[in-house]
Amino acid sequence: MSVHILGGGVSGLSAAYYLCRKISPKTISIWEATKRTGGWIQSHKTEKGIIFEQAARTLRPRTETGENTLKLIEELQLTDKIRPVLANSPAAKNRLIYVNGKLHSLPSSLFSLFKTQSPxxxxxxxxxxxxxxxxxxxxxxxxxxxxxxxxxxxxxxxxxxxxxxxxxxxxxxxxxxxxxxxxxxxxxxxxxxxxxxxxxxxxFSPKKNSTTSRLSERVRREKWSVYSFENGLETLPNKLDEVICSKGVQINLNTKCEKVEFSGKEVVVHSQDNSLKSKHLVSTLLSGTLAPLISDQHPQLSHLLKQIQSVDVTVVNFHFKDSLIKNPGFGLLVPPKENLPILGIIFDSCCFNQNNDTVLTVMMGGFWFKQYFGDFKKDEEFYDVALNYIKKILKINEMPSEYKVNVLKNCIPQYTVGHRKTVSKIKDYLKSSELPLSLCGMSYDGVGVNDVILSAKNCVENLNEKS
Ligand SMILES: Cc1cc2nc3c(=O)[nH]c(=O)nc-3n(C[C@H](O)[C@H](O)[C@H](O)COP(=O)(O)OP(=O)(O)OC[C@H]3O[C@@H](n4cnc5c(N)ncnc54)[C@H](O)[C@@H]3O)c2cc1C
CATH class of the missing domain: 1.10.3110.10 (protoporphyrinogen ix oxidase, domain 3)
Incomplete structure (x- = not known):
């Protein structure tokens, strides 16, 4: 049995990793449109040695999906590279919102629930x-x-x-x-x-007896809130890439899938200058990216896939010399009611110390991208908006020593009302048509890294049941 995987983000790499346990790695191949694997996990090291996380930055360990990632990290022998944020640190406890021109701490303890806390x-x-x-x-x-x-x-x-x-x-x-x-x-x-x-x-209901890894016992003992790795979150997909390649999985970079054709019990994928036949296709692409690739043969499925839409986000990373944050915490969020063009500011250097300097990330757009930024803006304009709000909200008047702007197109799917029903219609279609196609990734079962890793694992396990 040969399996082809579309997308070399953490979903595609995890799908290949788990699939290596079931079939010969040499029969697994991945097509990735860009020149690198990792997808939205991108940890950029600046000239001054600062890590800028350009999208995903931390993982939550204390959830069911989080347990699965911890197990994977142990298997990949990445345990000694982890940097946790402990539950009693300001970065875990202090979450701020910006309302009526002021910063407010959200209640963070039982005691604080009994106090009137503005807003x-x-x-x-x-x-x-x-x-x-x-x-x-x-x-x-x-x-x-x-x-x-x-x-x-x-x-x-x-x-x-x-x-x-x-x-x-x-x-x-x-x-x-x-x-x-x-x-x-x-x-x-x-x-x-x-x-x-x-x-x-x-x-008061009996607790389930879940088998936990040694790492998850450590998480509980040391009370981690979130975690990353010493060289940033990209350590995880990089290691997955290394491990699956060493087993014999073939990763084709710069290979964008343009069309998918189903023919009997086989599936053929086409790029601009290549075609590949396999027994099964695993797509980790956003549903909206997959939709046009299959629309000729399966317009109904394509229509369902298009219903799960995604939004654009601009991320601006900043590095300032010295420690400048007066009220340390995880960061601040801006309620949409405030009608401001930013979603929030993450205090990266409060989570992970970087030379005692200040590292911040401003997130903008999302659902409101078009409303605030139209169809297009230059990087400098995003930079100006982001820096302006850093000055205004955090009262930081110094100029950054480094910055990076990234406009992430269609980067986060929106699970709008009725999402569960749409996903179940998609699954019913796949089942009834017996297509050699499985779906995982951000569009279906959850938006975080933990969710997509588990989604890839489940997808591969189900695939095994079918074969
Ligand atoms: C701004 C932002 C912040 C986030 N923060 C967090 C966080 O702190 N913690 C967390 O857990 N999660 C976070 N997430 C979510 C997390 O990044 C995703 O869950 C995860 O990276 C999704 O991985 P994926 O492999 O499913 O998709 P992707 O990373 O999108 O990978 C899909 C891959 O498919 C490739 N591709 C696309 N089209 C084609 C084609 N036609 N042919 C071949 N290849 C193609 C793409 O180039 C890409 O590499 C964040 C996401 C964003 C955007």
Whole structure:
């Protein structure tokens, strides 16, 4: 059996890695459109030796999908390269929002829930306590904003959930599906009548006995919040690339797939000057990128794939000499209600010290890209906007010693209301048509690195069941 993988990001590399356990690595090939693997994981080292993360920067270890990544990291022998952020550090505890021209810390402890903390008009414990009294609304799905507004009120929807959604997927909480992104909270209401009742049930239900890796025991013992690697997050895809190549997987760089053709039980992929036949195709491309490649033979599937849309984000990395952040933390987010052209600023150097200097990343655009920036802007214009908000919000008036602007086109899929249904229609189509095609990557099962690694693993395991 030969398997071809489209895309050499962390999904494609992980799919190949897990597939090597099932079939001969020599029968696995990857096509990657650009000159490098890693996709949106890009850790750029500047001339002054500073690491600029151009998209993904940290991983969460204490989730189910996070456990799987920890196991992978152990297998790849990357444990000694990890740099954790501990739960008691300011970078883990202090999360800020920028409202009405001022920075506000979000509540970070049980004690802080009992205090009135601006911009909230009363202690958040009041909203939490009243949640179980709110009427239940039985729905298939709704926006995260509407859900939080119904259960906890508009302040929590505007100042907690909306900025959080900007941070997770550069999206608009008024459009994003609650039954996908925080489905556990949604299910608590639908099944038990309120989130608080659902949480109580969970606390008193027997814990699942999950097998954990040595690394995840260390995570718990040392209380990690998030982590990366000493040379940046790209260490992970680089190592995956090295390991699968050493086993015999063939990675073709600068090879963009232009068309996919299904013929009986086989599939042929075409690039500008190459065609390749295989028994099975794994696509890790964004659904919207795959859609036109298969539209001639499968217009209905192509139509479904197009429904999962993505947004553009501009990322501007800055390096300033010396330590300039007065209120250290993970960073700040801007609630969409503030109508500002930035999504947030990440305080990279508070997470990982870099020569005691200040490293910041400004994120812009996302759902609101067109509204603020139109179709096109020059790098200098993005730089000006980003630096202006660093000055205004963080009161940093020094000039950066280095910076980098990147406009990331179609970089984050939006799981809008009804996403779960769309994905299940796509899966039904693949099943009923028996196409030799499997899908994984950001468009379907989750937007983070942990999610896509697990999605690649599951995709490959299912593929094995079929063969
Ligand atoms: C700004 C930003 C910040 C993020 N921050 C975090 C974070 O802190 N933590 C976290 O966990 N996640 C984060 N993410 C998400 C994370 O980056 C993704 O989950 C992950 O990188 C997705 O990997 P992938 O392989 O699925 O997709 P990609 O990285 O997009 O890889 C797909 C690959 O396919 C290639 N390709 C495209 N078209 C073709 C074609 N026609 N033929 C062949 N190859 C093609 C592309 O060149 C690319 O290399 C962030 C994402 C962005 C954009």
């Amino acid at each position: 909230f008009s009363k202690p958040l414990i009041t909203n939490i306590f009243n949640e179980h009294k709110q009427p239940v609304k039985i729905v298939e799905d709704e926006s995260i904003y509407d859900f939080i507004n119904r259960r906890f009120g508009s302040e929590m929807a505007d100042y907690m959930m909306s900025p959080l959604i900007c941070g997770i997927c550069a999206g608009n909480a008024k459009e994003i599906s609650v039954n996908f992104l925080v489905s556990h909270l949604f299910q608590y209401e639908q099944k038990y009548g309120s989130i608080s009742k659902g949480l109580l049930k969970k606390v």
